[in-house]
Amino acid sequence: MTATTGFIPYDAVNTKSSRKFERAAEYAPEDFHKHVFELEAEGEWIVQRVPEPYVEVMTKYGRTKKIPLELTWHHKSCGQCGHIPGYSTAIFWLNRKLNFKYIDPTDQTSCTAWNYYASATSNAAAQAGVAMRNFAAAYETGYYPLIHCGTSYGHYKEVREEMVHHPEIRHQVRDVMKKLGKPLVMPEEIVHYSEWIHAVRDRIAALQTRDFSSIAVTVHPACHYYKLVQEDAIYDPDIYGGQRTATVSALIVALGAEVRDYSTWFDCCGFGFRHILVQRDFTRSFATRRKIEVMKEEANPDVVITHDTGCVTTLDKSQFVGQAHGLNVGVPVMSDAQFAALAMGAHPYRVCQLHWHSTDYKPLLEKMNIDHEKAWAEFQEDLKKLKSGEKEYLTWEDVDA
Amino acid sequence: MASDTVLIIGGGPAGLEAARLVGDLGAKAVVIEKRDHLGGTPIAENYAALTHGFRDAEEAMDEMMRGVTHHPNVEARLGWEVAASEGNAGDFKVTVAKSGNGASEVLNAGAVIIATGFQHFDPGRETQMYGYYEYDDVITLADAEHMLKHHKFVKPSNGQAPERVCFIQCVGSRDRQIGNEYCSKVCCGISSKQAIEIRQQVPGAKVFIFYIDMRMYGYWENEIYWPAQEKYHVQYVKGIITEIIRKGDRLLVRGEDTTMGRPMEVPMDIVVLAVGMEPSRGTKDVAQIFGLKQNKYKFIEVPHDALDPTATSVPGIFVAGAAAGPKDLDDSIGMAGAAAAKAVALVRRLAKVTA
Numbered sequence: 186m187t188a189t190t191g192f193i194p195y196d197a198v199n200t201k202s203s204r205k206f207e208r209a210a211e212y213a214p215e216d217f218h219k220h221v222f223e224l225e226a227e228g229e230w231i232v233q234r235v236p237e238p239y240v241e242v243m244t245k246y247g248r249t250k251k252i253p254l255e256l257t258w259h260h261k262s263c264g265q266c267g268h269i270p271g272y273s274t275a276i277f278w279l280n281r282k283l284n285f286k287y288i289d290p291t292d293q294t295s296c297t298a299w300n301y302y303a304s305a306t307s308n309a310a311a312q313a314g315v316a317m318r319n320f321a322a323a324y325e326t327g328y329y330p331l332i333h334c335g336t337s338y339g340h341y342k343e344v345r346e347e348m349v350h351h352p353e354i355r356h357q358v359r360d361v362m363k364k365l366g367k368p369l370v371m372p373e374e375i376v377h378y379s380e381w382i383h384a385v386r387d388r389i390a391a392l393q394t395r396d397f398s399s400i401a402v403t404v405h406p407a408c409h410y411y412k413l414v415q416e417d418a419i420y421d422p423d424i425y426g427g428q429r430t431a432t433v434s435a436l437i438v439a440l441g442a443e444v445r446d447y448s449t450w451f452d453c454c455g456f457g458f459r460h461i462l463v464q465r466d467f468t469r470s471f472a473t474r475r476k477i478e479v480m481k482e483e484a485n486p487d488v489v490i491t492h493d494t495g496c497v498t499t500l501d502k503s504q505f506v507g508q509a510h511g512l513n514v515g516v517p518v519m520s521d522a523q524f525a526a527l528a529m530g531a532h533p534y535r536v537c538q539l540h541w542h543s544t545d546y547k548p549l550l551e552k553m554n555i556d557h558e559k560a561w562a563e564f565q566e567d568l569k570k571l572k573s574g575e576k577e578y579l580t581w582e583d584v585d586a
Numbered sequence: 587m588a589s590d591t592v593l594i595i596g597g598g599p600a601g602l603e604a605a606r607l608v609g610d611l612g613a614k615a616v617v618i619e620k621r622d623h624l625g626g627t628p629i630a631e632n633y634a635a636l637t638h639g640f641r642d643a644e645e646a647m648d649e650m651m652r653g654v655t656h657h658p659n660v661e662a663r664l665g666w667e668v669a670a671s672e673g674n675a676g677d678f679k680v681t682v683a684k685s686g687n688g689a690s691e692v693l694n695a696g697a698v699i700i701a702t703g704f705q706h707f708d709p710g711r712e713t714q715m716y717g718y719y720e721y722d723d724v725i726t727l728a729d730a731e732h733m734l735k736h737h738k739f740v741k742p743s744n745g746q747a748p749e750r751v752c753f754i755q756c757v758g759s760r761d762r763q764i765g766n767e768y769c770s771k772v773c774c775g776i777s778s779k780q781a782i783e784i785r786q787q788v789p790g791a792k793v794f795i796f797y798i799d800m801r802m803y804g805y806w807e808n809e810i811y812w813p814a815q816e817k818y819h820v821q822y823v824k825g826i827i828t829e830i831i832r833k834g835d836r837l838l839v840r841g842e843d844t845t846m847g848r849p850m851e852v853p854m855d856i857v858v859l860a861v862g863m864e865p866s867r868g869t870k871d872v873a874q875i876f877g878l879k880q881n882k883y884k885f886i887e888v889p890h891d892a893l894d895p896t897a898t899s900v901p902g903i904f905v906a907g908a909a910a911g912p913k914d915l916d917d918s919i920g921m922a923g924a925a926a927a928k929a930v931a932l933v934r935r936l937a938k939v940t941a
Contacts, residue, residue, distance in 0.1 A: 203742075206710040206719040426719040428710060448831045448838060451715060483833075 206427050213246030214416050220349045221371055229355065230369040233324050235376075240384035245420050245430075251374050252384040253331070255285035258323035259378075262334030263295050264494040271538025272497065273333060275522040276378055278536045281581065282529055283388055287331075292322040296337035302458035309347060310357035316344040317358050321367035331378050335493030336458075338377040339413035345375060346414070375417070377410060379492035382521050383419055383432045386439040394530040395553050397442040402524075403486040403516075404433045404444060405476065405500060407493030408453050433492050433521045440528045445484035449475050455503065456495040472499050473507035477514045487549050489518040502543045517546035533557060534564035535584045588676035588936035591616055592929045593695035595668055595872055598626020600907025600918040600925075601701035602650040607926035608699075609659035613933060616693060617654065617662040618682055620868060624651045624662060626703055631728040634735035634783065636915060637775045637806070643735075667868075671698075671876050675902025676936035696933030697902045698876065699925045700886060702868035704908035707758025707766070707861040715829040716757065716859055723837055724830055724857045726757075727776050734783045741855050744835075748855035751784055752794040752839060753777040754827045759862030759912075760798060768883065770862030770912040774801045777860045778810045778820070785818040793820045794852070796827050796841065804916075825850065830857055863912040876903055885911045896925040904929050 210216075225232040235251040244250050257280070265272045280287045297315045300307040323330040332338040348355050348371065355369075362369050382389070411418035411430040421431035424438070429450070437444050455471030477500060480486055491497055500518040507514035523537040533539045533555055539546050540561075550557040567583060570576040576583075592608045594601050597619030608615035623629060625647040628636075633643035654660050663682070669690060670681040676696050683690040706728050709718040718724050722742040725733075733739045741748050755777060759770040774797070781793045795814075800822065802811040814820040827841035836853045843850045865884045873880045879887040879899035886905045889897050896904045904925040907918035 203722060204710075204719050207708075209708075209711070212711050426710075428714040428717065428719045446832075448833055450831070451829055 204426075206422065208243075208247030208427070210246050210248055213248065216248065217345060217349060218373070221345075221373070224349065224355075224371075229359075230371050231324065233320070233329065233370050233372045235373050236329050242380065242384055242419050243421060245416050245418055248416070250376075250380070250417065250419070252376055252380050253329045254283075254381075254385065255280070255287060256328050257285070257287045257331040257381065258326055258328035259287060259289055260293055260319060260323070260330050260332045260334070260337060262337065262494040263299075264498055265333055268498045268502070269494065269520070269538070269541055271523055271536065271541060272494065272520045273522075275520065275526040275531065275537050276333065276382075278526050278531055278584065279382070279385075279389065279522060279529070282392060283385060288326055288328045290322065290326065290328075292325075293319055296334065296340050298334075298336045298340040299458070301340060302336070303462050309351075310354050310361070312340075313344045313347055313354055313358045314361045316341045317348070317362060317369060317371075318365060318367060320370045320372055321362060321365075323372075324368065324370040329376075330372055331376055331381055333378045333494070335377065335379075335407040335409040336495060338375060339409035341375050342414035342417055345371065377432075377492070379410065379432045379521055380419055382436055382492075382525060386436045386525075389436070389525045389529060390439040390441075393440060393528045395528055395555070397440045397528055397553065399552060400442040400488065400549070401445050401484065401486045402437045402442050403447055403480045403484050403489050404437065404450070405454055405489055405491040405496055406430050406433060406450070407491060407496050409493060409495075433490055436521050436525060437490060440525065445486055447480045447483045449479045452476060454491070454496040454499045456499040458495075461495075461499070468499060469503045469506040472503035473512055473514050476500060477504060477507065477516055478512055480516060481513045486516055487552055488524070488546075489516050490521050490524050491518065492521050504544050515544060517542065517544045517549050519546075527553060527555070532563070532584060533560050535567065535579060540564075588933060588939070589678070589694040589696040590614055590933050590937060591693070591695045592697045592699060592926070592933065593618065593678070593680055593693060594699045594701060596626065596701035596703055596868065596907075596909070597621070597624040597654075597662060597664075598701060598703045598907065598918075599628065599647070599650060599915055600703070600909075600913075600922040601626065601699070602647075602654050603919050603922035604699045604701055604906050604926040604929075605660045605662070606650075606653040606657060607923055608930055609654075609657040611926065611930045613659065613930045615657075615660045616695070617660065618666045618668060619662065619664050620667040620685060622665050624654065624664070627705075631706070632732040632735050633728075634731045635779065637772060637779050637810070638915065639809070640779070643731075668872055668875055675932060678902065696936060697904065697929035699922075699929055700869070700872055700876070700878070700898070700903065700905045700909050701907050701922065701925075702872055702909045703866050704863040704869070704912070705866040707770075707864050709757055709859045709861055711758070712761075712764045713757060713859075716754065716827075716857070717830045717832070717837075718859060721830070721832050721837060723832075723855065724859065726859045726861045727773065727780065728861070730780050730784075730858045734780060734787065737787055739784055739787050739856075746855075747788050748791050750792050750794070750836075750852075750854045751781075751788075751856045751858065752796060752852070752854045753781060753858045753860050754839075755795065755797040755800075755860045757859040757861045758864070766862060766864065766883065768862075768912060769801060771801070771917075772912070772914045773860040773862055775806045775810055775914070777858070778802065778806075778814045780858065781820040782810070782814050782818050785820065791855075793818075794854075795820060795822045796825055796839070797822060798826065799824070823850075863908055865909065869909040872909075876900055878903060878905075881911075883911075885909065896921055896928060902932060
C-alpha cells in the first residue's frame with residue numbers, strides 16, 4: 186500500500202516504464218552555442234563565460250548545460266519581490282549556507298516581458314535592449330547572471346535567438362548599448378535559479394536538518410521555464426523517464442519527500458499574462474479548478490512546489506476565491522527555494538517569509554516539525570525592534586540568530 | 587574495366603526484391619545487411635500481417651528471402667556494413683566491414699542500390715505528452731504488431747485484455763512543430779488493419795481511431811477502412827489528441843473533438859501511437875559515405891519523386907524503398923524493380939563502352 190492509495194495508485198516519479206529513452210542530439214533544434222561564439226569571434230559581442238566551478242547538467246536533447254555554482258548576479262523578479270519576498274531571500278540564504286559568493290545587484294531593470302506577452306507597446310530592439318542592458322550590468326560586476334524569474338528566463342532566451350539570427354536587431358541594440366556606455370555581452374548560458382538549485386540539490390540534501398519523508402508534494406512546472414525554448418530545459422532520465430523536466434521534482438526527491446503526480450501536471454497555473462491582466466476571473470478559476478482542485482482530489486498533497494513567481498503567486502493567492510465558493514482547495518504553495526531552505530533549517534518567517542502567503546501553511550509546518558508559534562513569536566520580537574527604531578532592518582545575523 | 591556486380595545495401599523488402607531482379611536479369615548481386623538476418627523492418631519489428639491483403643508478414647518475407655538465398659547470382663552478407671566508398675559509376679570500390687570482428691574487405695561494384703529503409707518515429711523525442719516512456723500501456727504500431735502477431739493483445743502493465751483501445755494518428759508525421767511535415771502514408775492503413783485485428787482477437791474491446799483525416803488510398807479504402815467501421819465497428823473520431831495521462835489504472839486521453847468542436851477526455855486501457863517514418867540510421871550513414879544529397883528530412887533525394895524516383899545525386903547509385911521517403915510495400919517493391927533494371931542496364935552499357 187502506498188500513501189497514494191485511493192488517489193493515484195502509483196508513484197510516477199519512482200515507477201518508470203520498462204522502456205528506455207535514448208536521446209539523440211541530432212533531432213534537437215540548432216545549438217545556439219556555436220553561433221554565440223562565432224559572433225564573438227567576429228567581434229560582434231563579448232561572451233561572458235560561465236565561471237568555474239560549474240556543474241554540467243543534461244538538457245532535453247542530451248546536450249550539456251553549464252550551471253555556475255557561485256559568483257552569481259541575481260536578476261530578481263518584479264512579482265517575486267512584491268508578492269513573495271521570502272522567495273528571493275530563500276535563494277540568498279541558500280547561497281550563504283552553501284558558502285557561495287554572490288551579488289544582490291541594484292543595477293537591474295525589469296525584463297519587459299509584460300510588454301511582450303500582454304501585447305502592449307515596445308518593439309523587438311527595445312525588448313532585446315533591456316535584456317542586453319541587464320547582461321552588461323552583470324558583466325561589469327564580474328558576476329554571472331542568474332535569472333530568478335521564469336518569465337525573464339524564457340524571454341531572454343527568445344531575445345538570444347533574435348540577437349543571433351537577426352543582425353539588424355543586433356546592430357540596433359549595439360547602438361543603444363553604445364549610447365548607454367555599456368558593452369554588448371551575451372552570457373554563455375542563460376541560467377534560471379531553479380537550475381542552480383537543481384545543480385546543488387545534493388549539497389542541499391547533505392545539509393538537510395528536517396525530515397521531509399512524510400511530506401507529500403505536487404510539482405507545478407513553470408511554462409516559461411520548459412515550454413519556451415524547450416531544448417534548454419533540464420531533463421534527467423531518473424525523473425519521469427526523462428520525459429518531463431527534472432527541475433523541482435528532482436530536488437523534492439533529493440530531500441526525501443514524496444512527489445505525487447496529478448493529471449493536469451502539464452497545464453499552466455492560470456496566470457497566462459494576458460489573463461491575469463484582462464480576465465482575472467479566468468485566472469482564478471483556472472488556478473483553482475484545473476490545478477489545485479485536481480491536485481487535492483488526485484494526490485492530496487501537503488504542499489505545491491513550483492519555480493516561478495507568477496506560478497507561486499497565482500496558485501497561492503487564487504485559492505481564497507475557491508474557498509469563498511466552497512471548492513476543494515487549501516494547499517500551501519511555495520517555491521523550491523523556500524522548500525529547500527526549510528529543509529536546511531531556515532526560519533519560516535525571517536527567511537522564507539511565509540506570512541506573505543495566503544493559504545494555510547501551518548499544518549505543513551507542523552508536519553515538518555517546525556514550531557511555528559515559537560517562530561512567529563521570534564518574528565514579532567524582530568518587528569518590535571524595528572518599530573521602536575532599535576533596528577533599521579533585519580540582517581543576516583538576525584536571521585541566523 | 588566496369589564491374590558487372592550490383593551492390594545492394596539493405597536486406598529488407600526493397601533490397602530483397604532488387605537483388606532477386608538483378609540476379610534474374612543475369613547480373614551479379616551482393617546484398618550487404620548489417621542485421622544478422624534478412625527481411626528488414628517487417629521481420630526485425632515482428633510485423634503480424636501485411637496491410638495489403640492481411641497476408642502473414644513472416645510467411646511473405648520468407649518467400650522474398652528464399653528468392654535471394656537460393657539464387658545463383660545473388661550473394662547475401664549478413665552482419666556486414668558499408669564503411670567507405672570511392673570510385674565512380676562502373677567502378678565503385680566499396681569497403682565493407684564485418685560487425686564485431688573488425689574484418690573488412692573491398693568490393694568492386696558497377697552500380698549500387700541503396701535500400702536502407704526507415705525507422706519508426708520515436709514517440710519520446712518530441713511528444714512527451716503522449717507518455718510513451720512513462721506508461722507501459724501507451725504503445726506504438728510496432729509494439730501492437732508484435733502483440734497481434736503472437737495473438738496476445740493485452741495491457742502491457744498487467745497482462746489483462748483491454749476493454750478500450752485507441753489509436754492516435756500522425757504521431758511524428760504531418761507535424762510542423764517537430765519538423766516532419768510529410769505524411770508517412772501507411773499509418774492510417776496499418777492502424778485500421780490493426781483495429782480490425784484487435785476486434786478479431788479481443789471481440790469485447792471497443793476500438794477508437796483519433797485522426798486528422800484518414801488517408802486510405804487505393805484499394806485500402808474498401809479492403810480496410812469501410813470493413814473496419816461497418817463490420818468491426820471501429821469508431822473513427824476526428825480530432826487532435828494533445829495529452830495522455832494515467833488516471834487510476836487507466837489512461838486518460840485528452841484532446842479536441844473537432845467535429846463536435848469541443849474538448850474531450852476519454853479513458854482508455856491501451857493507446858496505440860501511429861508513429862510515422864523517419865530515415866533509418868543506416869540511410870543517414872550511407873548518404874554520408876556515398877556523398878548522396880539528402881532532402882531536408884534526411885531521406886535520400888531523388889531527381890523527381892514521380893518521374894525518376896530511383897536515381898540519386900551520384901551517377902551509378904540508385905535508391906529503392908523508404909530510404910527515399912515514406913513508402914508502403916507497393917511503392918518499395920515497384921521502386922526496387924525499377925532500380926534493379928536501371929542498375930543492370932547501367933553496368934551493361936558501361937561494360938560495352940569499356941570492352
